Amino acid sequence: MTETEDMKLCEDLLHRHGLKNTRTRREVLRLLRQCGGVLTAEDISRALVEEGKKPDFSTLYRILELFTERGLAEKHYLPDLRKYGFSLKAAGHCHRLICLKCHRVIEIDHCPLESFEKELSEKTRFTITGHNLEWYGCCPDCQAAEAEKSAAPERRSGKKK
Amino acid sequence: MTETEDMKLCEDLLHRHGLKNTRTRREVLRLLRQCGGVLTAEDISRALVEEGKKPDFSTLYRILELFTERGLAEKHYLPDLRKYGFSLKAAGHCHRLICLKCHRVIEIDHCPLESFEKELSEKTRFTITGHNLEWYGCCPDCQAAEAEKSAAPERRSGKKK
DNA sequence: TATGTAAATGCAAATGACTTGCATTTATTG
């Protein structure tokens, strides 16, 4: 897809969701599409700064919140980073497997909870309105990188946990 | 159980986990045991203030963090409150069903993910190190209260969502 | 195409949960 086509698509997406088509919104959408996974406000800011733009964090947060409200994106708390990440919303209900090293995301479209949840609701008499389900781990690439590192160890920076 | 017995038990619990037996730690432990569910630092502070004590938040956070490290408690991010809650740790792996109104917690000790997770790991070649799973909903009591309220509506305070 | 208007943005300051440094107090050990 050419860059122009991609931009066109972003504009359409915005319009289809009843959102004004502004430069920063297009950029945020583009980055989310490009990465395909989860980005934090800081990730997005950094990427745009590298391209010579510098949107304010307040604007980014407003955009990300808006995208989430309008069902264009999803917001996930990332416990290891103590902040939120955002990703484009998959059609339909799904869960994620997130690599803790590189933040790559695999979408899991089959929800293994449906039947269990029905049973649970009957047993507890709770109305169940939702659930949180995410898996964390280490993707094959990062496993390989990790294995290599321990084969030829280098100075390790004192990065906090 | 008498209050003294309860205190004794708290002291034992602390000692068994290699923790000094201080007043505030005993109080925090007692509150967690009494409530049986999830409490935030603020919940704990409020409860203690009502009893005429006023531990500093820094102390509470230090204690809760310590309890978590030593496996006495568990820490959960509560997305609707945007902060952490703590509960005594159940023996073994388990998940929670949390009432969004009153924060009552039901522990679900059967994890419906085990077999699914194995399959998932094989398919994606990720090393899966953990998962997040919590259900949210409304407990029977709050459902009843809700039903009553709409039958005989009263002035609603402008409490934020 | 010009233009009025609501909405979006940038900026600065605020918020709120949580953390940290340090001086003081306290639980435990000998």
Next chain:
DNA sequence: CAATAAATGCAAGTCATTTGCATTTACATA
């Protein structure tokens, strides 16, 4: 009971996120 290592309180700091407000912009309409 004294010594001491650890726990606490206090004040100030951190950091993600939010908010108020003045300015700019997208886009519908003239």
